[in-house]
Amino acid sequence: MSELPVGVERRDIGGETGLATQGPPAYGEPTDEEGWRRWNPRRSKLGAMLASGMDTGLAGGETVLYLGAAAGTTVSHVADFSGPTYAVEFAPRPVRDLLDVAEERDRLFPLLKDARNPETYAHVVEPVDAIVQDVATRGQAEVALANREFLRDDGRLLMAVKARSEDVTADPEAVFDDVVGTLSEGYEILERERLEPYHTDHLGVVARPR
Template sequence: MIRIDGVLLSKGSGGVYGEKMMKGLRVWDPYRSKFAALAMIKPETDLDEDLRVLYLGAANGTTVSHFADYVKTVYAVEFAPRPMQDLIEVSRRRKNIIPIMADAANPREYAPFVEEVGMIYQDVAQPNQAEIALVNLPFLKKGGVVILMLKARSVDVTADPKVIFEDTIKTLEDGGLIVEDTCRLEPYHHDHACIVCRKP
């Protein structure tokens, strides 16, 4: 991934969401993108140009557009109609984005459109976040990576975030994934943690 003077960048054309430019490259703001925050906290984080990504919870396409600057294909799944409109506009400028309006908890809805991927990136603010990751595992190749952005308050506003974090890890491991790394996304995103897993 491209970094200049400590700033994370991507090389696509700008003007997608009013992002800043630096030396002809798009600034990937860690305060607006959880993946960018992960890349700042864990500098070894990388994206390969041959990578296919299944992105669950694509929202308006802000982070999706930066992914598309780096990888081969992004299958961008979003359920809500309003952000989907923005995502479709983003996909018009990035031919390697496949926008899919569907529920990430029901992958049968989009199974005909998705090839085998090397990464599942999930940013879905729903209570059953771990279960959603697991039901999408058939799309992930062996050795592929799952990056789950966990917002504890989305799971249970009354529960201890540490307990939710531990329960989520256990669910992922019970589902057959190997948890390789975890981190909090402070100071960029409060009450968020990242869980990085691999499919054996």
């Protein structure tokens, strides 16, 4: 079991022990009297990677580019223990919720942009220590390759691959192999692991830029 980043702990909240970060509630998650809030791995691919013991390389305090932030469920936890956190989401409706989450987090910067077009936010995002990607679209590897320019040479890509977003009819393991193969054009794959039982037909990938 790899070490958790500083700012992420396993705590008993509401009679259940699991991952938690310390910060303002964001989506109705259980909290304790010390301001810790439960990070449910069934609602978070990165949470599932950490709960599964994958070595994400996160220590706490990193600058992060989060691709596919949606309404902010996972990225709110990331911003609790990281440094500046750039949250990219292309759908206007969830971005409204993301803006509410960011109001109480001065390190979280929402960007209404499409992760497939990083040139549209290249003037805003500084070099980052980690890219967290949870983008449910065809061409997930291509998104990671396109955003590689932001990642420091010693940084990490933490990616959740959703098989059904690539091909709903194909065998998930074959899809994972194809995505990882394309990803290898720009990244060295350090670890890959299925995210069951937390998420069906998802693969967690840890990689670093070549």
